[in-house]
Amino acid sequence: MEPVLAVKDFSLTFKAGAETNLVESVSFSVSPGKTLCIVGESGCGKSVTSLALMGLLPSPPARIVSGTAEFNGRNLFAMPERARADLRGNEMAMIFQEPMTSLNPAFTVGQQIAEGIMRHRDVSKAEARAEALKMLEWVRIPAPEKRLDAYPHQLSGGMRQRVMIAMALANRPKLLIADEPTTALDVTIQAQILALVRQIQAETGTAMILITHDLGVVAEVADDVAVMYAGRIVESGPVEAIFGDPQHPYTIGLFGSVPSLGRRQGRLATIKGAVPPLDLMPKGCRFAPRCPLADSRCHDEVPPTVPFGDGHSAACWYAPIEQTMEARQ
Structure with missing residues (x-):
């Protein structure tokens, strides 16, 4: 099935002459009737990416450095503003995180x-x-x-x-972008909203990009997942592969920090450190300063994207992780 939206090698910056980009070499796609969840902690570039796709970032300061976003055969980044305005709210639509600030009082x-x-x-x-x-x-x-x-x-x-x-x-859009639509809601209302969105999506065949940091929401609604860290996608694939066999240390750290309903087995895992600021990004893997597996190559060289089959891949020098851990023992 041809994707409704295919983003390839998308990079964006807010600072002229910056050595590193806020969003760097991001690629993903979403097909009709499917849901792609973009996951990551605050500040990783999820919302900025969605706003860029909708044409809602002011330029300047925002500047698209490279990449394409093919929407039904048309490159969104090459379209004039009038054409983008005709798409917004019609063929493409967006649900924002906080409706009270998005609706006109x-x-x-x-x-x-x-x-x-x-x-x-x-x-x-x-x-x-x-x-x-x-x-x-x-x-x-x-x-x-x-x-x-x-x-x-x-x-x-x-x-x-x-x-x-x-x-x-x-207006029955072909693509719906939902930017953390249930964050401000209690758990009961959140479940109702997610069920409603899934039902409407099934009725209309609308493709959806759901931006969230809630892994419980991802498990419930996603067909595919893209894990984002510091402006790069570090792992992507079908939701079953991401949850069943995570291959990037950051993804593994995210799952380790989620509390379970069963008996507690010690303290929850944490990812040490913080996301580096844009002007202090490592030359190589951006997760390297916080990664327990990182060595000098991780700090100096951008890791390749390693495919594992069925659309599952991770950008890590040591993927697949199991082989690396066995070799180190």
Whole structure:
């Protein structure tokens, strides 16, 4: 199946003349009806990548150094702004992390959903309002006729996020980017929102990129996973391979830091140190200063991407990890 979006060798910087890029040589793809989860800690470049794809980064200071993003055969990075605006909210849509700062407090939710519909379709205000009502019903907001004329501050956090989903899906996009859409919600509402997104995705065949740091969410919704660290993708592959056989020390460290429901067996694992600042990035592997396996080559040379079959790969000098650990024992 041809991917809806294929990103290849994408690099981005915010600093003119910088020796290193904030996002470096990132490649991934997502197919119709599939979900790609981009995972990583705060500051690794997940959200910046999504905003660049949507054309929402101010330029300057943001500057795309290299790479392509093929969306249905069109390179997003080479398109004029008017063409990008025609795609946003229509063929591509985005759900932001905090709906209270993304929704306009001066307009009702019905007006905001209808605005996107009228921007991309030849419909009247009455028709757009009727479609907005259908969208609120679709995302299962209670008493949608009443909520249509409510302002964002009159809704709960879960309802506001459902409104954001309704806005994003109003024009049946081919690609949906969700930037940590459940972070600010309690566990019960989070489960409802994830179930809703999965059901709508199954009904529409929309491809989705879900950006998160929550591995529990990843296990529940992902088809494929890309693990990101300090602006680079260090491991990627099907969700079963990433969870069942992680091959990068950073991925292994992430899983080791997740608490389990069973009896506690000592302290949780931690990854020592912190993400290096942009101007102090190592020449080689960016995880090298925190990696228990790193040697001089890791600090000096960028590691190759090692394939393991079935789309699973890791950028590490010592992958596969099992062989390295056996050799060191």
